[in-house]
Amino acid sequence: MLSLLLAALIQLPPVPAAHVAAWLVGSPEIAPALVSICHRESRCQPLGVHDIDAHISPRAYWGQVRLGHLRRVCQRHGRTRGRWSTRGAFGLQAASHWQYLPPCYQPEMLDVPLVAALVAAHKYRARCTAPKARRRGWCHTGPKTPAMRT
Secondary structure: OHHHHHHHHHOOOHHHHHHHHHHHOOOHHHHHHHHHHHHHHHOOOOOOEOHHHHHHHHHHHHHHHHHOOOOOOOOOOOOOOOOOOEEOOOOEEHHHOHHHOOOOOOHHHHHOHHHHHHHHHHHHHHHHOOOOOOOOHHHOOOOOOHHHHO
């Protein structure tokens, strides 16, 4: 029974995944902010690498390897363009979210909406909910452009 539930959850599209993730991290009130970020980053469409950021992949990967956050043994850079750059429906940089993922994670994990939503929920709670938190950058929940307000 549990495996059926997990199989259903892992297939959730981004918007329901945002609501489930907010509930799972104990902050259901952040669900609207997560959905807003999802709309801004991908129009809440499941996707892989964000082409616009693919060029930063090598720099992001090797920087995190130097800091000791990524392990070359189990987390290869590979030849796929943008593999460690911004990915998934919530616009998360794969190389930089090691603190929210298991050891030796693969960047493609962020292409799964529920996994990305959980990482986004943890990140939002850690960086965006403090009284003096900056509401710029990734924490900004408004649209990038007026055309995206629909």
